[in-house]
Amino acid sequence: MRVRSVFAALSLALSLAVAMPRAIVAQQAPAAPRDTLVVTPEGLRAGAPTKATDPALEARTSAVASGLRCPVCQGLSIQDSPSELAQQMRSLVRDQLAAGKTDEEVRAYFISKYGEWILLEPKASGFNLLVYALPVLLVVGGLVFIITLVRRWTVAPALSDASDASDASDRDAADGDENSTT
Structure with a gap:
């Protein structure tokens, strides 16, 4: 279920990365x-x-x-x-x-x-910088998000395996103590 939500979030981010520059240009267009x-x-x-x-x-x-x-x-x-x-x-x-x-x-x-709208490639200054910077920022943010999720998924099972092993050794030690007292 988590994988689906991650892919949904990534697809939303990619859609925004593609649509955002066009929306900005369309808003500026007279x-x-x-x-x-x-x-x-x-x-x-x-x-x-x-x-x-x-x-x-x-x-x-x-x-x-x-x-x-x-x-x-x-x-x-x-x-x-x-x-x-x-x-x-x-x-x-x-x-x-x-x-x-x-x-x-x-x-x-x-x-x-x-107006500046007539240029197919807006000048890279002021508000127009968003057209160039936003897709790059979204891709970098998406990569950081994916790396963070992958690390959590790989660290969480390793921690749970280690805690299961320590729980088993604690139970074995407790069983050994009970057997020695009788």
Whole structure:
């Protein structure tokens, strides 16, 4: 019965370790802006190219877009998302990079519009440290818990065997005393 409760506790701890970072990110996530479209004048031009012809620009666009969350899709980057908004955001990233902005300036632009939630990997500072530290702490705590239980289970039978042996020797000694007095 104890083993079942231990496994139940461990499964609960593992579930929390997996669900907690997602819950923290979901609480920090603002609602996706439905009435705001990210469109640039270059994107509205008739016959505007949909892809950059420069492979270096396309690689930078892909790298930046891979780090930005799609506001419509759950857990997808704007690089991987098929949504229309993600395509517009990808186009905006490409346009800003082509205009000479750095990767950090493009990320800062999206953070100013959507908040830090837009980053797929939150910065490791402040409250966001929980996302990185909590799973490690739960695993370490679970290991300490398991080691403690295993030690108790192995020490308890050894102590009971030793006490049984001492009880038996005490009884033998008491039986010997009774036999010698008669």
